[in-house]
Amino acid sequence: EIQLQESGPGLVKPSQSLSLTCSVTGYTITSGYDWSWIRKFPGNKMEWMGYISYSGSTNYNPSLKSRISITRDTSKNQFFLQLNSVTTEDTATYYCARFDTMDWYFDFWGPGTMVTVSS
């Protein structure tokens, strides 16, 4: 069974960087698919942030393009989110998810991790 698990600080100060890890078990991230970060804001809006593909290429939501970086550590089967210059508007629950590139949907999700941006 494929499982994804987010981890990282639950509190980040404004203007700092938010860094999260997604640990994947049951599937090797270099074998296929795209590996995404998605966030859900208070008030229920959801936003796809970007992905890193199995080959290492990336694609970001233009709304975040200047602040976001998604990287990976293939030896640990993990991928990472870095979001720079955060503000209180980045307070959200962050999810990592696998995007099935054959049927084109997010087929496996992590449980989510809440990140609050506050001084």
Added chain:
Amino acid sequence: DIQMTQTPSSMPASLGERVTISCRASQGISNYLNWYQQKPDGTIKPLIYYTSNLQSGVPSRFSGSGSGTDYSLTISSLEPEDFAMYYCQQYDSSPWTFGGGTKLELK
């Protein structure tokens, strides 16, 4: 970006009731539309992909339909575990975008 408008934003309903949630895209999305369920504990799972294809393991009381800009998710007879948030998501063009969500509540 393609805007996805979901209606209603909340829906009180009773056990056994048939409910339909609507999702409208700001432009045609060629059936490239998925549905997800978020439980109160925050976990998210896929329900339907490519408008009407049921994800493995999802009960047959869930169904999806639509075309062009208008899509819908129907639950034929509500079970207790169906009271949750539901989201549509388009993948016609990047960035993928989600609807604003529909909260299905027990009446």
